[in-house]
Amino acid sequence: GAGVSQSPSNKVTEKGKDVELRCDPISGHTALYWYRQSLGQGLEFLIYFQGNSAPDKSGLPSDRFSAERTGGSVSTLTIQRTQQEDSAVYLCASRGSSGSSYEQYFGPGTRLTVT
Amino acid sequence: QQQVKQSPQSLIVQKGGISIINCAYENTAFDYFPWYQQFPGKGPALLIAIRPDVSEKKEGRFTISFNKSAKQFSLHIMDSQPGDSATYFCAASMNTGFQKLVFGTGTRLLVSP
Numbered sequence: 001g002a003g004v005s006q007s008p009s010n011k012v013t014e015k016g017k018d019v020e021l022r023c024d025p026i027s028g029h030t031a032l033y034w035y036r037q038s039l040g041q042g043l044e045f046l047i048y049f050q051g052n053s054a055p056d057k058s059g060l061p062s063d064r065f066s067a068e069r070t071g072g073s074v075s076t077l078t079i080q081r082t083q084q085e086d087s088a089v090y091l092c093a094s095r096g097s098s099g100s101s102y103e104q105y106f107g108p109g110t111r112l113t114v115t
Numbered sequence: 116q117q118q119v120k121q122s123p124q125s126l127i128v129q130k131g132g133i134s135i136i137n138c139a140y141e142n143t144a145f146d147y148f149p150w151y152q153q154f155p156g157k158g159p160a161l162l163i164a165i166r167p168d169v170s171e172k173k174e175g176r177f178t179i180s181f182n183k184s185a186k187q188f189s190l191h192i193m194d195s196q197p198g199d200s201a202t203y204f205c206a207a208s209m210n211t212g213f214q215k216l217v218f219g220t221g222t223r224l225l226v227s228p
């Protein structure tokens with residue numbers, strides 16, 4: 001595809017349930033990032049992938065959060081035992097490895113609501 | 116040291132006017148400073164970016180001014196249009212930090228017709 005895609009676009013879940021959020025990066029982009037945008041807040045970094053490995057997980061807020069990436073492409077962010085404070089928009093971004101290699105391109109996000 | 120401070124929080128500009136948003140950083144290791152534009156319900160879109168080896172970069176109506184000694188950078192939107200009404204985020208990253216972006220808190224811009 002032409003851009004980063006994310007699914008679902010919206011997710012409503014009950015407190016205590018597990019959720020999986022998916023990101024499809026731009027084809028050929030080796031770097032992938034997850035960010036979280038809480039209501040009225042800026043964007044905060046969660047995790048970074050280079051290929052299938054995650055050398056920087058420093059932004060994950062708790063051990064309920066995990067992520068994986070397979071085939072150097074699709075990534076899944078999993079939140080276990082969701083809490084109301086997990087409600088936010090989860091954004092994925094990807095970056096190429098040549099040319100303007102600093103540029104990150106964002107997907108439309110997944111809006112997560114925990115009731 | 117990782118923070119990027121952004122101001123103002125909100126801004127109202129008349130059509131045709133100049134919108135100015137300011138950001139300041141502490142970490143001198145930052146070497147890439149992008150601005151993102153976000154419309155409601157959409158992801159942030161890269162607008163323009165600058166590296167610290169230049170003091171200004173212009174793309175169309177959008178200009179970044181960069182002051183390395185003051186550790187400040189700003190976005191200027193010339194001839195502001197109602198379609199520019201959006202939230203703008205400044206950010207910074209460094210090559211040695213896996214280039215993860217540290218964002219400002221955003222500025223909600225409203226351009227009145």
